[in-house]
Amino acid sequence: MVSTILPLKLENVELRRGGRRILGPISLNLSGQGITIIMGPNGSGKTSLLRAMHGLERVRRGKVSWQSDIQTARAQQAFVFQTPIVMRRRVVDCIAYPLLLTGAARSVARKAAVEQAASVGLLDSVDLPAEVLSGGEKQKMALARALIRRPEVLFLDEPCANLDTKSMAEIEAILTAARDAGTRIVMSTHNVGQARRLADDVLFLWDGYLHEQGTKAQFFTATQTAEAKAHINGDLIP
Amino acid sequence: MKLGAMLLSLSLLTPAAVGAEEMKMAVTTSFANSGLAEVLLPQIEADTGITVQLLIVGTGQALKLGEAGDVDAVLVHARAAEEAFVAAGHATHRREIMYNDFIIVGPSEDPAKAGAAETAAASLAAIAQAEATFVSRGDDSGTHKTEMALWNAAGVEPVGDWYKAVGAGMGAALNTASGLNAYILSDRASWLNFGNKGALALVFEGDPALFNQYAYLPVNPANHPHVKASAAATLETWLTSDTAKALIEGYTIDGQRLFTFNAVPQ
Amino acid sequence: MNDILRGLAEAGQLVVTADADLVEITARSLQVSLGATIIASAIGLPFGAWLAVNRFRMRRTVIALLNALMGLPPVVVGLIVYVLFSRSGPLGVFGLLFTPTVMVIAQVIIITPIIASIAHQAIRELWADYHDLLISLNTTRGQRIKALLWDGRRALLTASLAGFGRAIGEVGAIMIVGGNIDHATRVLTTAIALETGKGDFALALALGFVLIALAIAVNLALHMLTRTEKDSRW
Numbered sequence: 153m154v155s156t157i158l159p160l161k162l163e164n165v166e167l168r169r170g171g172r173r174i175l176g177p178i179s180l181n182l183s184g185q186g187i188t189i190i191m192g193p194n195g196s197g198k199t200s201l202l203r204a205m206h207g208l209e210r211v212r213r214g215k216v217s218w219q220s221d222i223q224t225a226r227a228q229q230a231f232v233f234q235t236p237i238v239m240r241r242r243v244v245d246c247i248a249y250p251l252l253l254t255g256a257a258r259s260v261a262r263k264a265a266v267e268q269a270a271s272v273g274l275l276d277s278v279d280l281p282a283e284v285l286s287g288g289e290k291q292k293m294a295l296a297r298a299l300i301r302r303p304e305v306l307f308l309d310e311p312c313a314n315l316d317t318k319s320m321a322e323i324e325a326i327l328t329a330a331r332d333a334g335t336r337i338v339m340s341t342h343n344v345g346q347a348r349r350l351a352d353d354v355l356f357l358w359d360g361y362l363h364e365q366g367t368k369a370q371f372f373t374a375t376q377t378a379e380a381k382a383h384i385n386g387d388l389i390p
Numbered sequence: 391m392k393l394g395a396m397l398l399s400l401s402l403l404t405p406a407a408v409g410a411e412e413m414k415m416a417v418t419t420s421f422a423n424s425g426l427a428e429v430l431l432p433q434i435e436a437d438t439g440i441t442v443q444l445l446i447v448g449t450g451q452a453l454k455l456g457e458a459g460d461v462d463a464v465l466v467h468a469r470a471a472e473e474a475f476v477a478a479g480h481a482t483h484r485r486e487i488m489y490n491d492f493i494i495v496g497p498s499e500d501p502a503k504a505g506a507a508e509t510a511a512a513s514l515a516a517i518a519q520a521e522a523t524f525v526s527r528g529d530d531s532g533t534h535k536t537e538m539a540l541w542n543a544a545g546v547e548p549v550g551d552w553y554k555a556v557g558a559g560m561g562a563a564l565n566t567a568s569g570l571n572a573y574i575l576s577d578r579a580s581w582l583n584f585g586n587k588g589a590l591a592l593v594f595e596g597d598p599a600l601f602n603q604y605a606y607l608p609v610n611p612a613n614h615p616h617v618k619a620s621a622a623a624t625l626e627t628w629l630t631s632d633t634a635k636a637l638i639e640g641y642t643i644d645g646q647r648l649f650t651f652n653a654v655p656q
Numbered sequence: 657m658n659d660i661l662r663g664l665a666e667a668g669q670l671v672v673t674a675d676a677d678l679v680e681i682t683a684r685s686l687q688v689s690l691g692a693t694i695i696a697s698a699i700g701l702p703f704g705a706w707l708a709v710n711r712f713r714m715r716r717t718v719i720a721l722l723n724a725l726m727g728l729p730p731v732v733v734g735l736i737v738y739v740l741f742s743r744s745g746p747l748g749v750f751g752l753l754f755t756p757t758v759m760v761i762a763q764v765i766i767i768t769p770i771i772a773s774i775a776h777q778a779i780r781e782l783w784a785d786y787h788d789l790l791i792s793l794n795t796t797r798g799q800r801i802k803a804l805l806w807d808g809r810r811a812l813l814t815a816s817l818a819g820f821g822r823a824i825g826e827v828g829a830i831m832i833v834g835g836n837i838d839h840a841t842r843v844l845t846t847a848i849a850l851e852t853g854k855g856d857f858a859l860a861l862a863l864g865f866v867l868i869a870l871a872i873a874v875n876l877a878l879h880m881l882t883r884t885e886k887d888s889r890w
Contacts, residue, residue: 208791226794237789240782240807249803250793414754414837423854445754445835446850459743460753561853568855586855614743616751 155304157218157225158336159183160205165214167200175200175360177214182305182338186352187331190340193389196357198340199234199309205338206231206307227254230298232308236290243269243285244278247297254301268296272326288319295326299335306330308339312346324350344384348372356380358389410435413621414461416445416452419559420533421465421604424490424579424648426641433637438624448559449531456480456607459614463622464607468532472605481607487629488638488649489603492536494594495564495581496522496573504573510597511544514575518544521552523572527563528555532602537575540599577602582643603652630655663861667869670862678863682870685843688756688830689823690874692763693771696823697816700768704775704815705801705808708783719776725769730762734829737762741833754835759843762829767819774818778811779804813882817875824871844870 159181166176175197182188182205190198203209204216206229218225230250239246248265252258269278272292277285285293291311298306308327312320327350331337341347347354354371356364356379364371364380375381382389421427427444435441445455449466456464457480464481466472472484494513496504502520507513514537517524526548527534541548556566560580567574568588576584581592606626611619628634630653638651670678707718739745741753741761752758782804790800805812827845834841836850844867851860 206792208788223794229792231788231792233788237786239786239789239803253793253795253799414835419853443754443835443837443840445837447835458745459748559853561855565852565855584855586857616743 155183155219155336157220157228157304159219160305161215161217162205163215163217165204165211165216167197167204167209167211168213173360175204178360178362179214180355180362180365182336185331185334185336187327187337187339187350188353188355189347189351190338190355190357191342191344191347191383192340192357192363193383194342197360198357200360201355201357202231202307202309202338202340227301228304230301230303230306232291232294232298232306232311234310234313236287236294238282238285238290238293241282242279243274243282243293246282246293247300250297250301264300265296268300269293272296273322288315288322291315291319292323292326295323299326299330303335305336305338308337310340310342312341312343320346344386356383410439410441411618411621412441412443413463413618413625414443414445415463415465415625416447416455416461417465418449418452418467418532419446419561420467420531420577420580422446423559423561423583424577425583425643426579426638426649429637429641430634433633434625434628437633438628440621440625442625446559448529449535450529453480456609459609459617462609462618463625464609465604466532466607467602467604468535469603469605471532471535472607475607480610480613482610483608485606485626485630485653487604487606487634487653488651489601490577490579490649491595492533492575492600492602493578493581493592494573495567495576495590496593497571498589498591500593502573505593507594510594510599511540513594514540514548515544515546517573518546518548518552521550523552523554523570524548525563525567525570525572525574526553526555527560527575528557529559531559533560533575533577536600536602540575543599578646579643579648582646582648604649629653659857659861662858664865666858666862667865671866671869678866680839681842681844681847681863682866684756684841685824685845685867685870686874688759688843689763689820689826692760692767692823693816693820695760696764696768696771696819697812699764700771700819701775701805701812701815702801704772704777705779705805707772707776708779709797709800709804722769722773722776726773728766728769729828730766730826731828731832733765734762734832737765737829737833753833754837754841756834756841759830759834759841762833763823763826766826766829767822770822771815771819774815775812778808778815782808782811810882813878817878820874821871824867824874 162178162180164177164179167174178201190201192198200209204211207226239249244262244265247268248261251261251264266278269275272295274289274292274296277289282293312323324346327337351368353367354365355362356371358379364377372384375384379389422444431442445461447455449468449471452464452466453471453475455461475481476484494504494510502517502522504513504516507516526537554566554570554572556563560576561584563574564576564580564584565586568586568590571589606629608619608622608626609617611617635651638649639647641648737758741747741758743753786804790803825845827849830843831846831849834846836842836846844863848860848863851863
């Protein structure tokens with residue numbers, strides 16, 4: 153798909169909490185296609201960066217701007233949280249919810265939700281209350297919900313952090329399929345292997361700064377900084 | 391049964407469309423507890439077509455409702471307060487209807503020897519002397535005003551742990567007296583009709599000072615034009631009629647007559 | 657103890673014979689208290705939700721005030737409503753004093769803070785859960801409140817039932833503004849007060865047992881209609 157909202161530009165974006173700097177200043181430019189993986193040790197600001205890009209954090213220092221107006225931009229994004237946020241409804245109603253928000257008829261939305269559920273392997277669970285799903289199933293449901301409006305940009309915050317291997321594999325498959333269908337994906341992970349499997353390009357954060365970035369090939373085989381190298385190796389960074 | 395109740399409640403929502411006229415009268419708890427109203431009201435409706443809605447409150451509140459124009463007539467038993475009420479222009483006049491008497495009730499063993507006194511005032515003085523527990527209405531009602539007049543006559547100021555002012559209606563005060571096994575001034579009708587006598591018994595009666603006059607006060611339409619003045623006048627005529635006299639004097643509890651009719655024709 | 661047993665027996669007898677007076681005052685009790693609960697819920701539930709979702713400067717004060725209003729003594733509310741609707745008062749022209757309507761008004765004033773307060777607490781917790789998701793989905797304020805009210809409906813039902821419980825057992829306010837007039841404004845609680853005052857404890861207790869049974873019946877009916885606890889996980 154041709155993007156109407158990219159490129160996303162961050163200019164000297166800085167986030168502070170309680171007087172402490174937790175992110176930035178960071179400047180970057182997000183455009184093109186494929187999957188961008190955000191990597192870095194815990195506390196390096198991965199979640200903060202994702203939330204700032206998506207608009208979940210109020211950015212007081214610096215600027216976040218999309219190519220289009222803010223309303224169009226908001227409508228064309230989706231976010232998957234590390235711990236899936238599950239509404240107290242049936243699975244099919246959870247997945248259909250974003251469509252109902254844009255004014256779709258209930259029957260139309262429900263039908264689309266069932267198809268989406270099938271595409272993530274949850275067809276058998278559509279009528280169950282969402283709370284009874286397992287962790288992996290909940291995350292797949294969240295993914296189905298995020299994709300149902302065919303967003304141009306999809307953000308994910310360590311989506312497989314608490315999941316078993318099988319679920320992780322299933323989710324990675326869904327993500328690559330979405331990427332192939334044209335969705336621009338920005339995802340954080342602390343699993344280096346997953347990063348290798350999925351990344352088209354990498355943003356490496358350290359201590360709240362954008363420490364290194366590059367294409368997959370550049371980052372993994374021609375790593376420049378010591379910290380990035382240590383992280384890829386699985387060493388504790390000094 | 392629930393369905394029946396639902397249907398009944400729906401019918402209650404619609405205003406009463408029957409040809410009867412309604413008026414509101416504030417009466418005292420002493421009058422209501424006597425049970426006389428249950429005898430009079432149906433006959434009033436049959437004879438005059440008026441449905442009298444009774445608000446059963448203390449004397450003070452009854453007069454306040456009359457003053458505010460929230461009721462059409464008042465029936466109380468506190469002469470001084472009634473005369474002040476008329477003088478202030480809240481009622482057009484005061485019409486005496488009937489009287490009953492007060493009695494002193496107390497523990498059946500009568501430890502204060504209140505029953506042996508010559509007068510009601512002396513009886514109360516004996517109770518004060520013995521510091522026996524005494525329950526007072528304490529609510530500025532007709533009964534309470536009579537009680538205070540008696541203390542006055544006895545030259546006693548009732549203060550102390552033994553004197554319990556409850557600030558409640560006749561029935562509630564009798565309940566408290568029963569619970570405390572205390573002395574109390576009550577109207578005869580309320581006492582005879584009272585269902586929780588416990589160990590209490592009638593201790594003193596008969597003094598003319600215990601005479602309890604009920605009077606009818608129609609609310610002044612000059613102050614409150616919306617008041618149902620003609621219905622109030624019709625009711626007054628009925629209450630002072632021979633029919634009323636027969637019903638009032640024919641009303642007994644345990645064979646005892648409670649009220650004496652003493653209305654004079656106008 | 658004797659009185660309680662006699663009360664139970666008399667309650668049974670009144671119910672089985674469908675005593676006309678009992679049916680009348682029970683119907684009126686339901687009319688007044690259910691009516692008040694419905695109106696108070698219509699005001700209190702959305703207000704509680706709105707309060708949970710909106711951030712404004714006076715918010716903490718409003719919440720504290722709301723919680724304090726839960727402790728409004730009903731008899732004080734009754735007095736104020738009486739003064740307002742008395743013929744000598746500002747709203748006297750409507751002629752509502754001593755009618756079931758003014759009893760509903762008084763009870764609405766008493767129970768709306770309770771309903772709003774409980775609703776606010778429930779919605780606030782749900783909002784904390786849903787916050788990031790609803791912001792991410794670019795919902796409008798109206799859409800957020802709708803989602804919270806719908807998904808939180810069980811807790812909101814509890815809020816309404818708490819209001820109903822308070823209303824059906826209330827006697828101070830409706831005694832003053834209703835006047836406990838026989839066949840006009842007498843309900844279960846005011847009848848109980850009257851019979852207690854007459855010393856007829858057995859009848860008062862009987863009416864009390866009917867009142868308790870009524871409250872239980874309403875609660876059960878609502879829970880069955882909304883199928884709560886049907887597929888609980890534990």
